[in-house]
Amino acid sequence: MAYVAGVDSSTQSCKVVVRDADTGAVVRTGRAPHPDGTEVAPAAWWDALRAAIADAGGLADVAAISVGGQQHGMVVLDADGRVIRDALLWNDTRSAGAARELIAEFGAAELARRTGSVPVASFTATKLRWLRDAEPENAARVAAVALPHDWLSWRLRGYGPADEGPLGPDLTELATDRSDASGTSYWDPATGGHDHELLIAALGHDATLPRIVGPGEAMGETVEQEGIPAGIVVGPGAGDNAAAALGLGARSGDVVVSIGTSGTVFAVTDAPIADETGTVAGFADASGLFLPLVATLNAARVLDRTAALLGVDHAGLGELALAAEPGSGGLVLQPYFEGERTPNLPDATATLFGMTLASTTRENLARAAIEGMLCGLADGLDAVRRLGVSASRVLLVGGAAANPAVSRIAAEVFDAPVEVPEPGEYVALGATVQAAWVLTGARPEWRPATLARPTAATVPLIREQYAARAGA
Ligand SMILES: Nc1ncnc2c1ncn2[C@@H]1O[C@H](COP(=O)(O)OP(=O)(O)O)[C@@H](O)[C@H]1O
Numbered sequence: 001m002a003y004v005a006g007v008d009s010s011t012q013s014c015k016v017v018v019r020d021a022d023t024g025a026v027v028r029t030g031r032a033p034h035p036d037g038t039e040v041a042p043a044a045w046w047d048a049l050r051a052a053i054a055d056a057g058g059l060a061d062v063a064a065i066s067v068g069g070q071q072h073g074m075v076v077l078d079a080d081g082r083v084i085r086d087a088l089l090w091n092d093t094r095s096a097g098a099a100r101e102l103i104a105e106f107g108a109a110e111l112a113r114r115t116g117s118v119p120v121a122s123f124t125a126t127k128l129r130w131l132r133d134a135e136p137e138n139a140a141r142v143a144a145v146a147l148p149h150d151w152l153s154w155r156l157r158g159y160g161p162a163d164e165g166p167l168g169p170d171l172t173e174l175a176t177d178r179s180d181a182s183g184t185s186y187w188d189p190a191t192g193g194h195d196h197e198l199l200i201a202a203l204g205h206d207a208t209l210p211r212i213v214g215p216g217e218a219m220g221e222t223v224e225q226e227g228i229p230a231g232i233v234v235g236p237g238a239g240d241n242a243a244a245a246l247g248l249g250a251r252s253g254d255v256v257v258s259i260g261t262s263g264t265v266f267a268v269t270d271a272p273i274a275d276e277t278g279t280v281a282g283f284a285d286a287s288g289l290f291l292p293l294v295a296t297l298n299a300a301r302v303l304d305r306t307a308a309l310l311g312v313d314h315a316g317l318g319e320l321a322l323a324a325e326p327g328s329g330g331l332v333l334q335p336y337f338e339g340e341r342t343p344n345l346p347d348a349t350a351t352l353f354g355m356t357l358a359s360t361t362r363e364n365l366a367r368a369a370i371e372g373m374l375c376g377l378a379d380g381l382d383a384v385r386r387l388g389v390s391a392s393r394v395l396l397v398g399g400a401a402a403n404p405a406v407s408r409i410a411a412e413v414f415d416a417p418v419e420v421p422e423p424g425e426y427v428a429l430g431a432t433v434q435a436a437w438v439l440t441g442a443r444p445e446w447r448p449a450t451l452a453r454p455t456a457a458t459v460p461l462i463r464e465q466y467a468a469r470a471g472a
């Protein structure tokens with residue numbers, strides 16, 4: 001009996017799942033929080049990873065591990081392997097102008113052709129361009145650029161600055177996988193390799209980029225460090241959405257909707273896409289296929305903030321929402337609290353429409369928050385469908401999917417059957433799939449059971465009034 005571990009180093013927390021590599025049974029889990037903010041010291045992720053590993057009972061009996069992580073975050077290293085400045089995360093919008101500049105220089109169609117996507121502020125290349133212009137001294141020191149999962153895997157394998165990593169700062173040992181590389185805007189889906197010309201255009205000079213490790217291939221193994229035993233095989237890791245697709249065993253006809261800090265809508269496809277409008281990102285998946293994806297900046301935290309405003313917990317928010325009629329009495333929340341990525345409105349703020357003395361109730365506000373957040377994702381579902389993706393069912397995952405009101409209202413908003421898989425950390429579970437794949441040489445076929453199939457009928461009014469009031 002061998003155990004494998006999977007990590008989800010996500011925006012708000014780090015989660016670790018340990019699983020039996022033969023049966024797929026989850027044997028133990030752990031988690032630790034990440035700091036708030038869109039700019040984070042990577043050392044905090046490393047501390048949280050070791051805390052989450054300890055919370056999961058350690059890795060003494062684990063044979064292989066793989067790390068899934070939030071996509072796009074800019075981790076810049078100097079020649080000594082030191083982090084030059086705090087990482088800018090996917091939800092940091094300061095590089096919106098840099099994104100516009102890169103599009104003006106290359107053209108949206110050319111960038112879509114070369115990288116699969118048209119960049120917005122989330123993408124790593126735009127953050128490097130921002131660094132070049134706003135912090136030229138920091139930019140000049142950049143010797144290597146990594147993503148959160150690449151950097152954590154490097155640290156797990158013992159690399160780091162001389163006083164932190166037992167094996168020292170060998171930047172050529174940085175490694176990533178194609179799913180995470182595809183979110184940089186300097187990765188080429190046609191060759192599967194990095195496009196250094198685009199990196200240079202963004203940063204102003206060339207730098208070491210992580211080697212791209214294929215599905216089922218090991219990056220290396222761990223060395224003895226505080227809380228980490230030696231000799232654990234380290235799998236390729238993945239961007240969190242690609243890892244979730246693996247954890248769910250998503251197949252043709254499945255569209256995954258994840259409601260975490262980000263809202264994402266994605267599917268696994270055989271062929272790459274190149275959407276010149278920039279609505280759908282042409283990412284790669286973690287199995288050698290592709291992962292067209294729409295992401296929003298405003299998802300679970302819309303509900304967190306609304307619940308706090310109403311003085312209730314998540315369950316209370318759900319109860320209030322289900323006490324209101326579909327359509328929330330005409331109250332419509334356009335939930336752009338953090339600006340928005342899809343549609344690309346980085347400076348937008350949220351707006352509540354349709355307030356009358358009759359409509360402005362606690363129940364309607366709770367429901368309008370859930371409806372508004374889901375309408376943005378339903379627009380995303382339409383966008384991936386327009387590119388030829390079929391949706392025979394919507395798999396609802398992420399922290400907020402646990403809320404019965406969210407799944408019920410999702411069934412009213414989406415015009416496809418909604419299924420909620422049994423509760424699980426699907427990103428970390430996907431990383432365990434990678435770890436087991438590396439260990440055994442074969443991709444395990446682990447699929448979750450279904451927890452719920454909400455039967456509510458689609459209520460077109462919800463999207464109609466959202467489009468009329470809040471359609472961007
Ligand atoms: N029952 C619930 N209803 C609504 N939101 C929830 C519920 N449980 C957790 N959340 C929210 O889900 C988010 C965490 O989800 P998760 O998918 O782990 O996010 P991330 O991967 O971005 O860190 C938090 O904002 C949390 O408050």
Ligand SMILES: O=C(CO)[C@@H](O)[C@H](O)COP(=O)(O)O
Nearest residue numbers: 010011070071090260261262
């Ligand atoms: O930017 C994207 C996808 O392109 C986000 O999905 C991030 O990958 C962060 O995910 P969560 O922490 O919200 O799961």
